[in-house]
Amino acid sequence: MKHHLLIYPSIFLLAFGNAYAADDVKMYDKIPSKAELIADLMPPVTRGIGIKSVRTSPCRASTFKAITVGIAIHFKVNSSELTKKAREFADLLGDALSADQLRDCDFEIEGHTDSSGSKEYNKKLSKMRANAVARYLINHHSISPTRLKAIGYGEDRLLSGIYSRSAKQRRVQVKNVGRFR
Helix, strand or coil, X not given: CCCCCCCCCCCCCEEECCEEEECCEEEECXXXXXXXXXXXXXXXXXXXXXXXXXXXXXXXXXXXXXXEEXXXXXXXXXXXXXXXXXXXXXXXXXXXXXXXXXXXXXXXXXXXXXXXXXXHHHHHHHHHHHHHXXXXXXXXXXXXXXXXXXXXXXXXXXXXXXXXXXXXXXXEEEEEEECCX
């Protein structure tokens, strides 16, 4: 069964099971199952009427639309070292990215911070955190480095409706971009 999230601009936060969604991002607070994560990162398959079916990856489709999932990969204050809990999420992500359904997809690993600290420091720290997750996926799950791109956004993309210094702002998001062009 496919779950659909409705996100209204006037609503800041919608509860959905063990995840929350805001700004077109499904955000997990608890570890989802591998199947849930794969389903959330997988683009919907669209079928045209009268068009012959071609076995191709949805990530290569010309109609592909990027999908972003937020994962609670947390770090100690001022650190880019993955905690034990962060490694649990990273391991799940590595398992999902290795799954047959997602092997043909490329991903941006997005680091985010809260609003404490200077903008310059937060940008650097978020990039270091995104790099740490990408390195972990490459070294512990044999994900090809060509499938990953680490980006640090610092505090530039705070989730709306959540206190700017909240721990929920300090997150890593994974964006299925289809294929890097």
